Structures are given as C-alpha cells and as structure tokens.
Amino acid sequence: MLVSAVEVQARNPDRVNVHVDGVYAFSLNALLALELHLGRGSVLDPATLKDVFRRDEVGKAVEACVRLLGFRPRTEVELLRRLAQKGFEPEIGHEAMDRLRNLGYVDDADFARFWVSNRERFKPMGARRIRYELLQKGVSRETADEVMEEQLPDDEYETALRAARSKMRTYAGTDYATFHRRMGGYLARQGFGFDTSGPVMRLLWAEQDGDA
Structure with missing residues (x-):
C-alpha cells in the first residue's frame, strides 16, 4: 500500500486523512502520523497497517478517558466500562489503561481517597455503605479497606x-x-x-x- 498524500483535517487538526493511490483510505491521529514519519511515498504493509490502526484506537480510547476524567476522577473499571459502551475492544481498553496509569491519570487509591473525602464532607455515610460504593466502582477490597482505615474515624x-x-x-x-x-x-x-x-x-x- 503506497501512501499518496497525508492531509490535516479541516474540522479536526488533531487528525489527518491518509490517501492511497489518490483515494482517501483512512484517518489517523496527527501525532501518530508524525511519529511514524508517514507521508507521500510511505509504504504500509498489512502487518504495519494493523499495528497503526491498533495504536490509533488506543489513542482514541485515551482521549475518551481524559474527557471523562475532566468531569470527576474515575476508577479503571469505570473507564473500561465506558470504553466498552463506546465500542472499544477489551484489549484496546486495557492498553489505554496502561498508558493512563503511566501518565498518572488513573490511580484507584487516589480515587478512593477522593470518594471517601467527598462523602465525609457532603453526604455523611457509614463505613459499610462507603465500602460498598467503592467496590461497586471497581476499587479492590484491599485498597478500599486501606483508604477507609486511613481516612474514616473509628467512631x-x-x-x-x-x-x-x-x-x-x-x-x-x-x-x-x-x-x-x-x-x-x-x-x-x-x-x-x-x-x-x-x-x-x-x-x-x-x-x-x-x-x-
């Protein structure tokens, strides 16, 4: 597959349109295209193309998660559920979580601290109810218990x-x-x-x- 042109999208400058043999073939994240040095004359074999599509999907998943995190902190399980609802494959979601974790965007212990603090300030609850909520949101039992012991009063x-x-x-x-x-x-x-x-x-x- 010989690339004949790579053009920045008019409505979304963060993505580019890739043309093959003078015909539009697919779109791609602009930074990924730069990373791959993709341009006129580039040759994409089937294996490379498959990897490019996978990496682009992971990028889309990461962007979707960052938008969700802009509203409030979320656990990895919550984000994976939302990605599944949006049609992302499980392996894409897990790879996106790896990237978000490495970037410091997701941390279930930090989420648990946020949730416990929020409940203490705005909606007082007993430890039993808070623990149930944390588990429902995907926080592990061990993490939930550690954070609750750290932040909740004994009495x-x-x-x-x-x-x-x-x-x-x-x-x-x-x-x-x-x-x-x-x-x-x-x-x-x-x-x-x-x-x-x-x-x-x-x-x-x-x-x-x-x-x-």
Missing part, C-alpha cells in the same frame, strides 16, 4: 449524627414510632449499624421533644 457516632440531622425536617411532626422507623431505616441505608443509630435517634428525639 461513627458524629458522622451518623450529621447524617441524621440533615433529615430531621423530613420527619418533623411525626410520632416516636414513625420517627424511629423512618430515621432508623434511613441510617441503615446509609451504612450505620443500630449500635450507632440507636443513640443518635434517642438524642435527636429528646432534642425535638424538648423543643416541642
């Missing part, structure tokens, strides 16, 4: 109290049985055990009863 009482206070308006005016059932269910869904939620509910009910 969840204050965290549960903050979570419960955020819901007090919702349960205002209810009787004790209703309050206990609904608040207890909420705290359980947030990952707090009854040994923590029980004292929290007794305190808040006493405060509410005292204000009545």
Whole structure:
C-alpha cells in the first residue's frame, strides 16, 4: 500500500486523512502520523497497517478517558466500562489503561481517597455503605479497606449524627414510632449499624421533644 498524500483535517487538526493511490483510505491521529514519519511515498504493509490502526484506537480510547476524567476522577473499571459502551475492544481498553496509569491519570487509591473525602464532607455515610460504593466502582477490597482505615474515624457516632440531622425536617411532626422507623431505616441505608443509630435517634428525639 503506497501512501499518496497525508492531509490535516479541516474540522479536526488533531487528525489527518491518509490517501492511497489518490483515494482517501483512512484517518489517523496527527501525532501518530508524525511519529511514524508517514507521508507521500510511505509504504504500509498489512502487518504495519494493523499495528497503526491498533495504536490509533488506543489513542482514541485515551482521549475518551481524559474527557471523562475532566468531569470527576474515575476508577479503571469505570473507564473500561465506558470504553466498552463506546465500542472499544477489551484489549484496546486495557492498553489505554496502561498508558493512563503511566501518565498518572488513573490511580484507584487516589480515587478512593477522593470518594471517601467527598462523602465525609457532603453526604455523611457509614463505613459499610462507603465500602460498598467503592467496590461497586471497581476499587479492590484491599485498597478500599486501606483508604477507609486511613481516612474514616473509628467512631461513627458524629458522622451518623450529621447524617441524621440533615433529615430531621423530613420527619418533623411525626410520632416516636414513625420517627424511629423512618430515621432508623434511613441510617441503615446509609451504612450505620443500630449500635450507632440507636443513640443518635434517642438524642435527636429528646432534642425535638424538648423543643416541642
């Protein structure tokens, strides 16, 4: 296959159009074309062409991941899932992860620290619920446990109290049985055990009863 022309795309200067025998054949990442010294007169045999297409696909996958990471940090598993949804083959996705890892764009431990910190600041939860979320997002059990031990308090009482206070308006005016059932269910869904939620509910009910 003899390349007859390599032209920068008008709408996307990051890619070039490659022509063979005067006819458009395929597009390619511009930096990859430069790296390959691809130009008029270049000869591409089938094996080389296959490798070029693979490397171009990996580049596209990396670019897609970088765009996603611009919104928030993500785990490798999350990124691989999104790449699969976009139609990338698994081997392309894993090669993209290798490149992103080497560039420092993905690190599951850093993601876990971000997630735990975010939950602590904006949506208080118990360790059980946070651990479940981390595992769902693809963080390994070992990494999740290490980060949680590093960042979460040993006593969840204050965290549960903050979570419960955020819901007090919702349960205002209810009787004790209703309050206990609904608040207890909420705290359980947030990952707090009854040994923590029980004292929290007794305190808040006493405060509410005292204000009545």
